[in-house]
Amino acid sequence: MEKERFLQNPLQAIWLLLLSLQKQLVNQQTIIQKTPEKEVLNFKEACDFLGIADNTLYLYCSKRKIPYSKKFGKLYFSREALVAWILKN
Secondary structure (H helix, E strand, O other): HHHHHHHHHHHHHHHHHHHHHHHHHHHHHHHHHHHOOEEEEHHHHHHHHHHOOOOHHHHHHHOOOOEEEEEEOEEEEEHHHHHHHHOOO
């Protein structure tokens, strides 16, 4: 029966499908907007964010080529500072 109705009025079926997809996109966009990005990244997150290997990031830190903070023996990176560093270099 559903198939017959679809065949009788395909434009309406397409319209309903588009409305459904639009609602799904709005819901996804709302979820994305509600999820704030972390401002401070740990070492692993910074590697992933920059797309570089652990050794490379350690090298940049040891040569002070990249902005970072060290607290309790761990390295932390500001997302904003990393973006500025990328744009500068």
